[in-house]
Amino acid sequence: MPGKRALILVENLSVPFDRRVWQESQTLRDAGWDVHVICPQGTKRDREPYVELDGVKIHRYPLVAATGGPRGYVKEYGAALWHTLRLARKIAKQGRIDVVHACNPPDLLYLVAKVLKRQGTKFVFDQHDLCPELYLSRFAGRGEDALYRAVCRLERATYKAADVVISTNESYREAAITRGNMDPEKVFVVRSAPVIERFQQVEAEPELKKGKPHLLCYLGVMGPQDGVDYALRSLALLREERDDWHAVFVGAGDTFDEMVALAGKLGLDDVVEFTGRIPDEDLVRYLSTADVCLSPDPHNPLNNVSTMNKVMEYMAMSRPMVSFELREARVSAGDAAVYAPANDEREFARLTARLLDDPEERMRMGKLGKERVEGPLAWSNSQKALLAAYATATS
Structure with a gap:
């Protein structure tokens, strides 16, 4: 599409x-x-x-992350919406925008798209999260309250404004078609996939195991719905049976400090290490050395239908993993993971121990995972779907 201009809007990450x-x-x-x-x-x-x-032009605005529950998110999202609209108008003055491509959360960016649509711009909605499920999972104690109902209305408004929807998996596509009333021919699955060049194995470094035979590794965000607390409680159970392992948790997030405190409370300070965010070269060192990786996202309305980036990245590094039973986890990992019943911490610990004792099974699972991310789950397949979505939007 030479000469065409696309404007991508994203709020939750730089x-x-x-x-x-x-x-x-x-x-x-x-x-x-x-x-x-x-x-x-x-x-x-x-x-x-x-x-x-x-060759990609990136416009950034200052933003303070939410604190203090739902009210904090209202403040964050309001500021993000104002800055996004301000910058979008500035870019639009420089020339016609053919497609505005809004990535949620939040389901508020359709308001920017509606302003641009008055000038003939097409709107592609890239649904990274199902926001009603995200609300129920993050604020479980509030239930389907007035704010939840507002979140549902915003999702419906976003679907209504969209010319095309991009979904990260088939579960999200089903939601767009059923509750969003989208034409199935205008909903495309563009799966997230790891950058294979970023995840290249290096020689294992036994010193990362801190003198133990085995290394367990968690990679990812540490938020209320990400299950790091489930992983830590599982490791406390595992330690009751054996102490031949060291665990490293790579990443950061809203609950990072809380998780460090929980590890101390559980008596895991000497066997669990929190690195925070680290450079890619250090991440690859840990994953290349890990014997088993942890995907402890608990079963909830959002996690059950979401594709976890950590799962894809573990497979890119040929690492076997333990997961809770989640619909989309099975779709992604298949036999590259073993699955504990939903939120069963003791079974999660037992399966971790089983993999530690079976190096041949770990190797088999790692090979299967690598084949999946280099084959049916490769980004090259998603590229075709993305370009097809744009062609449909602009036809």
């Missing part, structure tokens, strides 16, 4: 730190699109208000 958005931006650039991205500034990286990286 770019290029948001790997999915960065992959989409590069795919569109390679197809001839002039790509602009509006996103928040990062906390430690991606700080420049404007930068052009590899």
